[in-house]
Amino acid sequence: SDRLLASAQEVPHRCKDGRVLWGEVVSKPELNAQGEIVGYHGITREITKRMQAETKLKLFRALLDNSSDAIEVLDPVTLRFLDINAAGCRALDYTREELLSMSIYDIDTAYSAAPQKVLAQLRESGHALFETIHRRKDGSTFPVEVNTVSVELDRPYLLAITRDITKRKALEAAQQDVARHLQRIIDFSVLLSSANEAIAQMENEGDLLRTLCELAVHHVHLRLAWIGQPDNEGWFQTLAAAGAALGYLSGIRISTSVEHPEGQGPVGQCWRDQKPVYIFSISQNSHMIPWAQRAETFGMKAGAALPIFRGGKRWSVLVVYHSEENIFDADLQKILT
Incomplete structure (x- = not known):
């Protein structure tokens, strides 16, 4: 049964100096000859750094999704969406899942006409600022200002911050x-x-x-x-x-x-x-x-x-x-x- 399987829990431990350390406790019941649980044995390993990283990631995601500007992560070669925040999804009226199967060419009516100019700016300075037209799921369009930077982490990325400039125009x-x-x-x-x-x-x-x-x-x-x-x-x-x-x-x-x-x-x-x-x-x-x-x-x-x-x-x-x-x-x- 499930109660006899090993289980894992993330448990906080408060140290004498007041610090909180996180541990992952993996435990498994110990049975006697009659199959009855007579105890548990387990292993605890410290996961404080992992928990802190996950907390920071959740905070970063919350900040992204609460931004009023659309924030997009793109593949610099294919220009496909690798990630996009909630504001970007709302602006384009697509779900995040739908956008992750699409590229810039699917939503930008003007970019395909002169992509080399933008890419040349990125190669030269690592940054490009330009205006273009984005198309929503229903076909309607709106003007945007795009601030794009090249980012090198485990691999190259394009980070684009896109602002609706309809009111400004x-x-x-x-x-x-x-x-x-x-x-x-x-x-x-x-x-x-x-x-x-x-x-x-x-x-x-x-x-x-x-x-x-x-x-x-x-x-x-x-x-x-x-x-x-x-x-x-x-x-x-x-x-x-x-x-x-x-x-x-x-x-x-x-x-x-x-x-x-x-x-x-x-x-x-x-x-x-x-x-x-x-x-x-x-x-x-x-x-x-x-x-x-x-x-x-x-x-x-x-x-x-x-x-x-x-x-x-x-x-x-x-x-x-x-x-x-x-x-x-x-x-x-x-x-x-």
Whole structure:
């Protein structure tokens, strides 16, 4: 029976000086002729160092699994996972067992494109810091920063500390959007100042109109700026234009009449209503249907039509096009109105 087999126990022993030593006691029952247990004999060996090592290992494992960053141990040749902490499993939504059967190539969408660059850094300095994209079990992705070091123990290892930088990237993107927005406001403000200066200095009307278009393209990085005026039959004629997308105007037809499809766009509406008209997305605006495909060909995605008055009466329309959608927000509209 089981009670007659040898058993092993780990037992602490307190020394006279207060130290605690651990011993492994292996004991076996001693039987008499009738098969009855009459005693035990055993062997005790000290295992204090082993117990201390196991305690440290458990502590190290607990620290790893309670880290907010993913910590991965990789084979430097195959890049297969040899170990990964709980945070790494949660981030990727795999079990530890699943990840131990996988490699970096299974979860990193960008690393396979340039592994030699990272490996070269590791060979040169033993360390590599880079950003990449990781893919979860459900196929969704997220940006990470990976800090990798080479470790030599019983064999070479790669230790990678991986941090999810989704929030950082979102913050950086928001800061860049704010910076671009402020720069646009500055650019348009400089444009208006330069336009006023040109109006004050130039006497030739043709030169002035052309200069206004060139200033608009230069200062606010427009694809096209043009000034149009309707003829006696209500069809707009180009008085001046500038920009990389000048070809857009070749053969274009725009009317002042709402009865024509060519008059239902921003230019015709601006002329009739005598106030600015903004197109936040040319491809999504139904009134731009006659010109949308042509505008896309020339890289124009948003536009504005601004009335020009002379002697208190409508005289022409300044039309501008930009390569970004939704550029003409409330702040820019205040400047342009």
